[in-house]
Amino acid sequence: MASETATAPLRGNAAPEAASIRQAPASTELAVTGLSKRYDGEPQNVLRDISFRIGTGERVALLGANGSGKSTLLRCCMRLMEPSSGDVRLFGNDVRQLGRSALRGLRSRTGVVFQRHNLVGRLSVLTNVIHGALGRSRHPGTWFQATAAQPWRDEAVRCLQEVGMADYTGQRADRLSGGQSQRVAIARTLMQHPQLVFADEPAASLDPAAGEEVMALFSRLIAGHGMTLVFSSHDLDHARRYADRVIALRAGEVVIDRPTAAVDFSQLAGLYQREAV
């Protein structure tokens, strides 16, 4: 892989706290046990006693209707949101027990692709991709493309090439279409060199054609870079084609957790049936 070779010297700039994080056994990257979450002021739990383990190289689709708890679950796994109870272990580390520095180090190994892309709109595409290295480099030079060292710039351009956006380096991110923005967000994730990638409905804000392109590209890159993938989606077809395991949520509970080949997709439509109002 070209980017691996080119960035090898830069890995030495990884944050000191990243080195202090315990390396997990290769088999399990994410282990969730008895996870529950209740928002302040809400009468019921959004997540109820969720448990599962995800191994290296797995591609997991998280299915469920709006409000079933998919996004909350992904956020709790990254501790972008505090769980109410339960245990989340990322690469063998209990994320709820980590201090700020250690948590940042752990997050630098875990990519997130958001439904709304979450690029910094007023900055260039190249700067947005270089931001993917912020977890690896604490040097302020990586804040903006104009001040970034040449190897960072070169690597960012290579990441943009991988997603077919190398011609847009100088473009402001808020001038891109939805599909282009999501490609840049994926390039930012590649720049991060994560072992595990969470994607929260990565194609949901795109039209069907663009969503299909993005998912195909995303899946190919994830496989090519040997990453583990957990993505949430409403699209059963995406789950069937891009995941080798399906976890389905209903009202905050896991109702299905099995290999994609063993899932009867015609029955999954029931996940999206609403109770009569």
Place this chain on the structure above:
Amino acid sequence: MKDRASYPADPPRLPHKSVFGFAGYLAAAALIIWSLTNSELSLTKLLQGLPEIGRLLSEMFPPALERMPSIGTTLLETFQMAVAGTFLGVVLSLPLAVLSARNTAPHWTIKAVTRAIVTACRTVPELIWAIIFVIAVGLGPFAGVLALMVDTTGFCARFFAEAMEEADDGPPEALRSLGAGPTATVATAILPATLPSMIATSLFAFEKATRASVVLGLVGAGGIGVELMAAIDMYDYRNVSTIILCVFVMVLAVENLSSLLRRKIL
């Protein structure tokens, strides 16, 4: 078609107010009436004073041009005070805003202390700051610049912080999720998003400082206000009108320039 009775009840045209809400309206009305009645408002006095205003205006015209070189020099000094005070105030406002905004403050105690400092800067009028700094550093433009700096800090830090709090939380969350530290997140996601708002606020602060810098000279803090005070003390109303006209042109030019820059930059 459904008959009318099957629809929910017709919603009220005005929102329902609680007893406390209604009492709030009454208290506000009472405050306004109380303030108006205790301000010695008098139409008779105003009408009786009109001839005096006319007399003063007649003494002010035609404006005197003899002291134009001196007025021009102090006007330039006033402008420089406004630029320097605004610049220093904006620079000081940035860290204070980061420390006092809800989504960027490192700790609630730091946020509370910083907000108190910013409020103190804002609540004390610039003229009082000028008196304080004249006592501290002596007469002259330095005291004026310090007064404008503090006043600009109180103004800008508050609005910068509000802009940061209103910024979309998506990009900062994305950067936090990939392991970026708090400083990097503020610098790379929050500040770029709030830059247009901060530029607009800074330009408004500059307009405000330009107007304020005229008055600061009245207490010896440099600028055209010193000339204005001297002319008033000597009943030299033709010079007073010259100074007022010059200030008017300067403030108008600054406001137009500021509007132009806002349109260009934003």
